Amino acid sequence: MSTVLLVHAKGGPPLGHVLSRTAARADVHLLALSALPPAVAGSVGRLCASVTTPGDAGRSDLVSLIVSRAREVGADAVITFSEYAVVAVAEACEKLGLPGAGAAAALARDKRLMRGAWQRSGLPQPAFRPVATEADLRAAVDSLSCPLLLKAAWSAGSTAHQIISSPGDVSAAWARSRQVMAESAQLGFAELHVAEAEADFVVEEIVSGTAADWFDEPGWGDYLSVEGVVADGVFRPVCLSGRMPTVEPFTERAGITPAPLSPDAQDRVVDLARRAVDALGLRDCGTHTEIKLGPDGRMWLIETAARFGGAMTVPQIEEVFGPDLVGMLVDHLLGRPVAWPEQALTPAQARGAAGSLVVLAVDGRGEAWQDRRIWDFPVVASGVPLSPDSELSVVAESSLPEGSVVPVYDPAGGANTMAALCLLSAADPRTVLRDFRTLVDALPRVLPAAQREEASA
Template sequence: MSTVLFVYAKGGPPLGYALSRVAARSAVHLLALSTLPPTAAPVAERLCASVLSPAGTERDDLVSLIVTRAEAVGADAIVTFSEYAVVAVAEASAKLGLAGAGGRSPLARDKRLMRRTWMQRGISQPQFRPVADEQELRDAAAALHLPVLLKSAWSAGSTAHQIIRSADEMPAAWHRANAVMAESAELGYAELHVAGAGGDFLVEEIVQGTADGWFEQSGWGDYVSVEGVVADGEFRPVCLSGRMPTVAPFTERAGITPVPLPDDTQRRIVALARDAVDALGLENCGTHTEIKLGADGRMWVIETAARFGGAMTVPQTEEVFGLDLIGMLVDQLLGRPVAWPAQVLTSQEARGAAGSLVVLAVDAAGDAWPDRRFWDFPTVRDAALLSAGSRLSVVAENSLPDGAPVPVYDAAAGANTMAALCLLSAADPATVLHDFQALVHALPKILPLAGATEARS
């Protein structure tokens, strides 16, 4: 039987879900670089041949740590689904002669390298400048058109994003972005391999996106993601996911699979995603590519990654299209034959629709809730807010326990201030969007008030 070393860090699909798919294809050993979620720890104990949580000093040379552990367990492949461990796992796999994302994986991680590569290829994207200090931020903003977006080169989940509208805002934006990256590192949401990555930033122009002219139904966000894989150097698109509008500045609220766009439109989007992924020269890995939609059919690549989409993107894809992407990637890395889709899958091949909603303490307009509330999933589940046939569940691994106060939304911290992650299954994408809109509207009214006697402690 083949053996896989699973390198776990925060981010990616729920650990319990991912482990079960890997364990179905091989013996699995877990190298835990982050503390295991309480709900996933029993699953790891049951499914893994070993679970190792290295001490802090052992992580100083992460690639060597992964290589040593892989050799010790006789790994035939190494996998990770965390943004923060992608580069280290790719380098370790290369050192051992194992299939992986390859030596160009940093291009899919460091947004400065990513954008520079795309610029050299003439790929449509926002104008940008790398910045290393406040003076470079000022120089970059002067060269671009305000407003601009300051973002970390190594972050995920829109963490540390700061919109700058005038020169007066630059000192505070620079200070806040750096502070948020330091806070994120304390929470475990930071690059694990590249020293000092939290201090790397870039600034980019904010392109004018719009969902008008793309979607028949109102309420969709102005960007989509192309879920796919690179198999032996060839990009293989799987499907597209749509979004609800982001919460300012650009925090994701919900992803929905599949996306209700005409097939010819999806082919245009996939062609741009293909150009973006091909330019990076990846070898064997999942991919998640975000495309901004504009007026008159314009599009821009926002970013891509050498891993599958996070949160519930992979489980949504499995539910809707019946594809176990994690298991298929494991087979790919182990050299087994894999029947990747011949072309991107659309609503015609879908079995209903699925979406994931991030619970944030803001309303549909992005305004803060008027009062503090406790998170309580049974209250939400029993409120009869959904369409007939829709099914709602909570992703415990990514959610606060019932009775915990919903955090105040922090625009700079982004998804770090989420209270919960919910998964919804419905007949079609339009129903998922409708039900999510109903939930966003109802949550600040139906959740227990903080301090109320009925709230759980």
């Protein structure tokens, strides 16, 4: 049987899903760069041939660590599904002579390099400037049009986003973004290979999007994502996922598969995603491309990642359309034939719909909850009236333990302040959207109130 070294770090699809699909294709050796989620710790020993957790000394040269471990286990493929380990794994695969994202992987990780590559290819995106100091940021604000969005170049999950409405916001935004990146690194949500990556930023103009020209029903967000894969350098689109509107500033609340676009609109979106991925020169990896939707058919690229979408995007695709993307990518990396979709799958081909909701302490109007609440999924499941055939579940490994106080939402912290991740299956994407809106409105009402001592903890 073939052997795969799976490099685990925070983020990406749930580890339990990834492990089970990979283990069905090969012997799996796990290199754990982050702590294993308690919800899957029991199954790891059953699914993995070995589990290695390196000490701090071994992480100082992450590429060498991966290469060494791959050689020790005789790996036929090395793979990761974490944003924070993509570059290190790609470089290790290059040294090992194994298929991987390739030498261009950093272009799909560093937002400064990514936007530079798209600019050279003439692709639509917001005007931007790379910034490394507060002085750089001030100069960028003078040359761009406010409002602007300050982003950490190597972040994920909308972490450290700050809106700059005028030059007077620069100092506070710069200090806050740097503080959040330092805090995120302590939590393990940080680039694992590039030294001092938390100091790199990009600032860009905020373009005005609209969902009204793209969706038949109100309530959708003004952006979506194209899920796909690059196999032997050729982009293979799989499907589109829609979104609920973000929480200020731009924190994602929910992803829904499929995105109910018209065939013509889907074709245009996929074409832009293809050009975006091609411009980065990736070779063998999953892809996740986010696109902002504007009036009159306008679109702007947000970002592309050299890995599959995080949260429950991959399980949603498998439930709705059938393809096991994790297993298919593993097969491809092992040199086995894979029948990728001939073109992006459409809503007409879907078997229902599925969506994942990030539980944040923010109501449907985008306002913070008035008081602190306790996370209690059984109460949610029994107390929120959803559509008759909808099924709601909680993703335990991506959620706080039952009885935890729901964190106060921090706009700069993004997804770092989530309490839980819920999965909903329904008859169609419109039902998922309506049920999620019902759920968001009901959460601060049905969840138990926290006692004063708990809330201050």
